[in-house]
Amino acid sequence: MKTRKSLTKRFKITKNGKVMRRAVGQDHLLSKQSSNKRRGLRKMVKMSEPETKIIRKLLGK
Numbered sequence: 001m002k003t004r005k006s007l008t009k010r011f012k013i014t015k016n017g018k019v020m021r022r023a024v025g026q027d028h029l030l031s032k033q034s035s036n037k038r039r040g041l042r043k044m045v046k047m048s049e050p051e052t053k054i055i056r057k058l059l060g061k
Helices: 005-011 035-041 049-059
Strands: 011-013 021-022 045-046
Touching: 005 011, 005 021, 021 049, 035 045
Parallel strands: none
Antiparallel strands: 011 021, 021 045
């Protein structure tokens, strides 16, 4: 099965097999958010187990 190239740019698989994604809420309306919240949004977030199975299948891993 071919790899979905658009997903390779959006998701990262860790060494232990977790699928990480970008946190939501960092595209616009950032001025009303506190600097602490904005800093926390920069981190990658672990995906849920059902979503992980789907993404791993689409990434061919």
